[in-house]
Amino acid sequence: MPVPGSGLAKGLAVTLRTMTRRSVTAHYPDTLPQLPPRSRGVIALFEENCTVCMLCARECPDWCIYIDSHKETVPPAAPGGRERSRNVLDRFAIDFSLCMYCGICIDVCPFDALFWSPEFEYAETDIRDLTHERDKLREWMWTVPEPPPLDPAAEEPKEVGAARKTADKLAAQQAEAEAEAEADAEPGAGAASEAPGTDREQGNGGQGGAS
Amino acid sequence: MDVADVLWRLAAVLLAFLLLPLIVGQAEHKAMAHMQGRVGPMYAGGFHGWAQLVADGVKFAQKEDIVPEGADRRIFQLAPAVALLPYLVVLIVIPVGDGDAVGQAVDAGVFFVLAVMGVGVLGSLMGGWASANKFSLLGGLRTAAQLLAYELPMLLAAASVAMAAGTLSLPGILESWQWWWLLWQITGGLVFFTAGLAELQRPPFDAPVADSEIIFGAFTEYTGLRFALFLLAEYAGIVVLSALTAVLFLGGWHGPAAADLGWVWTLLKTAVLAFVVIWLRVSYPRLREDQIQRLAWTVLVPLALFQIALTGVVKVVIQ
Structure with a gap:
């Protein structure tokens, strides 16, 4: 059985302890609130x-x-x-x-x-x-803030996936076009003079090397 | 004692009467707020809302002073003064320091103080009866019941100290006070303080003014300055009760370096007790009317009688 009056002391202790702690009041007009994302x-x-x-x-x-x-x-x-x-x-x-x-x-x-x-x-x-x-x-x-980062291991956002798909398709098209252009140019390379050949190699050296 | 001396003393008492209740009120604002995890008034006056009560006073002064049609006009208007002035009168006889540091030493000081404090409660009773309002009447009757119940243990506890000191004079009681009286009179001190709280209708004994059930009881019909005077009377009552408890049971100006700093000790003890009054208000819920009565008659009165018996026995043994 609890000591008679212990509840009274407990009540006093609670209020006194709360007084020594920092208050939870948000000082709104003086300090702006920390709003959650979204x-x-x-x-x-x-x-x-x-x-x-x-x-x-x-x-x-x-x-x-x-x-x-x-x-x-x-x-x-x-x-x-x-x-x-x-x-x-x-x-x-x-x-x-x-x-x-x-x-x-x-x-x-x-x-x-x-x-x-x-x-x-x-x-x-x-x-x-x-x-x-x-x-x-x-x-x-x-x-408007930039959207908060996704959770780790989250699914990729749809628009990013769509954008990547488009970009990949474009890159593939371009590569194809390059290859075709190169294939068109190859047979005539021996007949043409030296100078345009070096010119072209400088212009798209990377793709020329890859194909 | 010439006229200038009398005037100076009266001015000092009046200043204390006007200042100390406001300080207690502000302390209540802030302490109560922090005990509830809030900050309380922050804007009035600029620094942590120190002028909040001044602002409140200005607000009250601007309000219309209404007297209900069915009210007993003169009694209704007189009640706040009856509630407030006794505390001013009591302050005159409370010794602040050693020797001459008292408004006016009265030989039957304890008797005078208790009698006059009882008059203060009459203010609420008058207001409650004269308002022609059921809530006010209920509040007034509760006030009267509470006064009847708690005046007795308060008197008995004070009588115990008077017995111990062999005098009714407040400075006289302090002259013969010894530190071990703290333990000897502790029961009486607790009874006196509790009964005083109940007479002031402070929480947890605030059933007579319970705002959530009988709408501030006797003060229901009061507005503006008269209402403010009632509130001021409550805080003046806290000051008087704390000072009286400090003088009767905690040794008043006794303490280290009492010769020079006696008044500091009195004020410090009064302040601590006033804080306890506020603390109790925040911590405890309101007692029901029957619980209030039962506490007075079955706990406080027997305890006070026990204290008187103890005081008598110890007194005889010492001699």
């Missing part, structure tokens, strides 16, 4: 990537994204070609008084034009000032 502060727009596909505006559950655009025709790239039309972004605004920070717009953007930024200090005194236009959204893009 913090959802505000949605930033990388407008160079935006193609005005409207997917974000249509998927938004509370319809807080406003997009205006117009079409421009681009003159044909090659003479005799067809004119192309292109969407040009006029207005991109997010009403953060409606936004519920679900992040669906960011997930759904196929061109990586929307990002989470950890910036969270954008309170306003008027609710109407919470609709932020594209310039402000573009500014927030500068606060």
